[in-house]
Amino acid sequence: MKILVCITHVPDTTSKIAFTDDNTKFDKNGVQFIIGPYDDYALARAVELKEAHGGSVTVLNVGTAETEPTIRKALAIGADDAIRVDAEPLDSYSVARNIAHYAKEGAYDLILMGRESIDFNSGLVHGMVGELLNLPSFSPVMQLDIEGDTAKMSREIEGGKEFLEVKLPFVAGCQEPIAEWKIPNMRGIMTARTKPLNVVPATEETVQVSAEKFELPPEKGEVKLVDPENPAELVNLLNNEAKVL
Amino acid sequence: MSILVFAESADGSIKKSSLEAISYALEMGGDVTALALGTIDASEMEALGKNGAQKVLHVEDERLNQGHIAAYATAIAQAMDHTGANILVLAKSSLSDIVAAKVAIKNGAGIATNVSELPDTSNGFTVKRSIYTGKAFANVSLTTDKKILGIKKNVVALKEDGGQATVEKFDVTFDDADFGAQITGSEVAEGDVLLTEAEIVVSGGRGLKGPENWGMIEELAKELGAATGCSKPVSDIGWRPHHEHVGQTGVKVSPNLYIAVGISGAIQHLAGVNSSKVLVAINKDPEAPFFKAADYGIVGDAFEVVPKLIEAVKKLK
Numbered sequence: 001m002k003i004l005v006c007i008t009h010v011p012d013t014t015s016k017i018a019f020t021d022d023n024t025k026f027d028k029n030g031v032q033f034i035i036g037p038y039d040d041y042a043l044a045r046a047v048e049l050k051e052a053h054g055g056s057v058t059v060l061n062v063g064t065a066e067t068e069p070t071i072r073k074a075l076a077i078g079a080d081d082a083i084r085v086d087a088e089p090l091d092s093y094s095v096a097r098n099i100a101h102y103a104k105e106g107a108y109d110l111i112l113m114g115r116e117s118i119d120f121n122s123g124l125v126h127g128m129v130g131e132l133l134n135l136p137s138f139s140p141v142m143q144l145d146i147e148g149d150t151a152k153m154s155r156e157i158e159g160g161k162e163f164l165e166v167k168l169p170f171v172a173g174c175q176e177p178i179a180e181w182k183i184p185n186m187r188g189i190m191t192a193r194t195k196p197l198n199v200v201p202a203t204e205e206t207v208q209v210s211a212e213k214f215e216l217p218p219e220k221g222e223v224k225l226v227d228p229e230n231p232a233e234l235v236n237l238l239n240n241e242a243k244v245l
Numbered sequence: 246m247s248i249l250v251f252a253e254s255a256d257g258s259i260k261k262s263s264l265e266a267i268s269y270a271l272e273m274g275g276d277v278t279a280l281a282l283g284t285i286d287a288s289e290m291e292a293l294g295k296n297g298a299q300k301v302l303h304v305e306d307e308r309l310n311q312g313h314i315a316a317y318a319t320a321i322a323q324a325m326d327h328t329g330a331n332i333l334v335l336a337k338s339s340l341s342d343i344v345a346a347k348v349a350i351k352n353g354a355g356i357a358t359n360v361s362e363l364p365d366t367s368n369g370f371t372v373k374r375s376i377y378t379g380k381a382f383a384n385v386s387l388t389t390d391k392k393i394l395g396i397k398k399n400v401v402a403l404k405e406d407g408g409q410a411t412v413e414k415f416d417v418t419f420d421d422a423d424f425g426a427q428i429t430g431s432e433v434a435e436g437d438v439l440l441t442e443a444e445i446v447v448s449g450g451r452g453l454k455g456p457e458n459w460g461m462i463e464e465l466a467k468e469l470g471a472a473t474g475c476s477k478p479v480s481d482i483g484w485r486p487h488h489e490h491v492g493q494t495g496v497k498v499s500p501n502l503y504i505a506v507g508i509s510g511a512i513q514h515l516a517g518v519n520s521s522k523v524l525v526a527i528n529k530d531p532e533a534p535f536f537k538a539a540d541y542g543i544v545g546d547a548f549e550v551v552p553k554l555i556e557a558v559k560k561l562k
């Protein structure tokens with residue numbers, strides 16, 4: 001089974017977000033980058049599926065050269081090879097077009113992604129890639145097992161989950177508890193250095209949605225503390241001051 | 246401007262978040278058509294009109310009672326063509342983004358999800374959307390003729406002063422592949438207020454020590470008509486079901502009121518709740534980071550504070 005996992009290169013979840021150049025650029029200063037947490041679940045499940053069924057795992061990122069350490073980490077976790085589509089990821093559409101192009105070329109049996117990136121939070125790329133390749137897409141997928149050419153999965157729905165059966169190939173956006181995040185071991189880190197990381201050109205540059213300006217949420221005021229002996233005062237404030245009851 | 250709104254339903258009822266989407270479309274100005282899929286109660290069609298839809302397209306196909314992503318996308322794309330709508334609005338749900346992504350490709354529309362305000366059309370078409378998991382916003386401009394907006398909960402108030410919508414049957418040409426995935430079953434918590442739809446959420450963290458102590462969280466939630474949520478470790482250990490997990494890697498909520506009990510306020514938890522209108526923290530540690538994000542707080546032992554809080558809420562009624 002040939003599995004493609006699409007990963008993002010995103011600020012660590014503890015990062016403080018700031019912008020520069022009159023709020024038109026993300027400030028990378030001091031920011032640690034990681035594999036997107038949902039993409040990390042997808043990768044972990046892909047590696048498990050490969051271990052169970054044989055085959056290969058390819059990771060793909062649409063990004064500039066600075067994402068390569070993140071791609072190497074995915075190789076250390078257990079992917080066999082990697083593709084970097086050399087482009088700045090500007091919007092979901094251009095990213096999806098690029099992924100679809102190389103995914104088609106690779107004829108994968110399964111394409112796994114995260115349910116969403118944690119920088120754009122669009123939740124769109126898996127759906128777009130599926131549509132571009134004429135494949136079904138599912139998200140957020142919480143369990144995924146393969147038997148022969150059929151996948152059994154569960155997808156989160158409001159207040160619970162639903163169970164699905166579908167024939168390969170398809171695209172899935174993953175979330176926990178599909179697998180546990182894997183931490184690369186020493187051997188993985190060593191072998192990752194020599195695994196192939198192919199840099200390929202962007203095939204699509206049309207952008208439909210462009211970020212003009214960024215802003216931060218308004219500063220929170222001081223918290224109003226209520227006496228623990230008198231929670232009724234909290235109810236009073238929520239009712240009469242905040243007017244949310 | 247002609248706007249189509251996807252009126253998502255569950256068990257014959259239109260979701261409240263979809264009614265918000267209709268009110269949103271109405272505020273944008275223009276003709277608002279709602280698209281309803283599957284079996285829908287007649288009274289629900291009235292709600293669509295009352296909230297601002299002038300027309301409802303109804304695809305009666307019973308197969309659509311289940312959330313077939315591909316079929317929904319086909320139906321919405323055809324409805325957009327049929328009405329000549331240049332804008333599609335959807336409310337955030339577990340399937341709306343992925344369905345919208347497919348419609349975007351089918352109809353060549355530019356798309357923005359996580360939208361948190363009405364668009365600004367004074368110079369082109371820009372919308373504000375939440376990015377970096379609620380830690381920032383981006384004003385994005387959409388340059389395509391057709392546009393799709395996925396809106397967050399609580400972006401606009403329900404209008405409820407509209408009239409009667411005319412209901413029109415709408416036939417969609419489906420492909421076999423649209424129903425290619427078999428939905429074999431589901432597991433849904435019965436009777437609870439849905440986390441994603443709730444106006445108030447009461448969440449518990451590891452500070453509650455064990456699942457046996459959730460009785461008071463559920464009782465407080467019940468008194469407030471709230472949904473219950475939890476922090477990630479709580480669902481990881483299995484104290485609470487996964488769908489209650491709130492935060493960066495879980496459900497993102499934006500209710501009017503979010504009450505966090507025994508939750509430290511790690512940045513990844515806050516990422517899922519920071520667009521709530523009012524945040525309340527109850528924690529015995531005055532240094533808990535949640536107090537930096539909260540509007541109101543009680544520094545105290547949850548096991549003493551929450552029962553008193555329940556009593557106070559009961560008295561209010």
Ligand SMILES: Cc1cc2nc3c(=O)[nH]c(=O)nc-3n(C[C@H](O)[C@H](O)[C@H](O)COP(=O)(O)OP(=O)(O)OC[C@H]3O[C@@H](n4cnc5c(N)ncnc54)[C@H](O)[C@@H]3O)c2cc1C
Pocket residue numbers: 013037449450451452453475476477478479490491492493494495506507508509510511512513514517527528529530533545546547548
């Ligand atoms: C990539 C990544 C993604 C993550 N995503 C999420 C996410 O989506 N959601 C999420 O929640 N977490 C997430 N986390 C985990 C997060 O970092 C924290 O570990 C987690 O939120 C802590 O949960 P908690 O507050 O319940 O537990 P703790 O941090 O253990 O806090 C318990 C709190 O309870 C208080 N307490 C103890 N006893 C009492 C009492 N009797 N009365 C009142 N208060 C009491 C304590 O003072 C403490 O503040 C993520 C982490 C990573 C690395």
Ligand SMILES: Nc1ncnc2c1ncn2[C@@H]1O[C@H](COP(=O)(O)O)[C@@H](O)[C@H]1O
Pocket residue numbers: 006007008036038039060061062063089092095112113114115116117118120121122123124125126
């Ligand atoms: N630049 C990118 N390169 C590779 N995969 C991506 C990229 N952007 C998004 N994806 C994949 O698409 C998923 C959804 O992303 P998004 O639509 O941005 O929320 C992510 O979890 C990734 O798996």
